[in-house]
Amino acid sequence: MLLIGGVAAAVVAGRESQDTSTATKTVRGVIGSEKAEFFADPEVVKALAARGFTVKSETSGSWAMEELPLKGYDFAFPSSKAPADELVRKYKVQGGPLRPFYSPLVVVAHRGAARVLADNGLATLDGPSRGTLRMKPYLAAAGDGRTWQQLKGAAAHAELSGTVFITSTDPESSSSGALYLAAASYVADGGRVATDKAAVTRTAPLLKKLISVQGAQQTSSDAPFRDFISGVGNPLVLVYESQVASLLLQKQDVGDLVVLYPDTTVNSDHTLVPLTANGRALGELLSTDATLRALAVRHGFRPQGDAAGFTAATAGGAAYLNQTLSGVRQAPVPTTEVLHDMALRARS
Incomplete structure (x- = not known):
């Protein structure tokens, strides 16, 4: 099965920032489509590059990831725990997955x-x-x-x-x-x-x-x-x-x-399944780095353990959101x- 809808924008943005980037690790992953704009965001690309990462991502339905040939990929990032658990079992992931944010x-x-x-x-x-x-x-x-x-x-x-x-x-x-x-x-x-x-x-x-x-x-x-x-x-x-x-x-x-x-x-826990050491390092960065967590909120996600941060950031949308x-x-x-x-x- 082929991956659905590769997100070229993330790769292009990464190339454009190479002149000032300190990126040393290129990590490749498959993600749920709702996270495509996050990884393609030039500010996210810049923040990741400053921390030594260039991310190349392609999109797929979360359950469909289980059927994809993920050899050569560093991580999979489905939209909830259940498909992530299947991937953990299939690839015998040690240390478990990471859940940077939810929605x-x-x-x-x-x-x-x-x-x-x-x-x-x-x-x-x-x-x-x-x-x-x-x-x-x-x-x-x-x-x-x-x-x-x-x-x-x-x-x-x-x-x-x-x-x-x-x-x-x-x-x-x-x-x-x-x-x-x-x-x-x-x-x-x-x-x-x-x-x-x-x-x-x-x-x-x-x-x-x-x-x-x-x-x-x-x-x-x-x-x-x-x-x-x-x-x-x-x-x-x-x-x-x-x-x-x-x-x-x-x-x-x-x-x-x-x-x-x-x-x-x-609640859909967006769950990163690390398939390599670099994939795990990316997951830990998304879970702990203050800049990346703030950027996740800008894309509408709720970072784990920071309800107050989400509420403050989305104050302008309170008429629509049950914060x-x-x-x-x-x-x-x-x-x-x-x-x-x-x-x-x-x-x-």
Whole structure:
């Protein structure tokens, strides 16, 4: 299998800074697409070069990394712990992976869609640009195949038609899609984390509905989010909070975007799996270096152990972001084996 969408910008930026760079180690890695802009950022390239690193990165869906030929690579950087654990086992990584930063999964909605969801008890709004998705009522509506036309107030919005659903990524190849199923399964099964095939079977019909209604799915969260911002595609899309926060920090126009935090969600721990000593050194640098941690925040990520730093840096986006994640419950994530089974059953 070929790597998907090589990020040439990171390599070019590294070359442009060679005249002042002290980089002595070139490390090669495969990353989730949501981190592509971070590694391509000239400021990140400059900071890494000052610490002796040039990073060449290519993108792939997190689960798809397990099938890639990673010989000659220094690190893999999926978007969550489960695919990282698989890579640790496959490559017999000593010392474990590193988790420099994380990001909760959120749903972005256009303002009209968010208002209709709130008026029908599927969401609550804290203001014009932020709210909470009520997972239990939403999953009940999804299980019933509810349409927008059946929701009061939807008739005033011509763009709201057909079945109500959240666009997510392919759970067999992408971390965010798989974690969406994990959170939905947890809520649908009465707050129990799936631990075996019997548990997967109990929620499989619902999970299949969540996936089948979407038709073709993307293998990474980048394209659906870009489509949403461009005003095309489904009015509800599952993304990483970091993708929204990054746009806000760059002061880009986000239109009528509303961020809905599921009341039960999963934090996605972006987990670096070192395949060589240089890969581990990079992971440690991303985890501890103050400049790189600040740059990670600029790209919307939450550095581990620095909630206050994220809150301060994103103060200008507080109308959109639930900075303290108040009222948000974290769903436990099933084992990798169970998560794979869940995704397979949902896609069958």
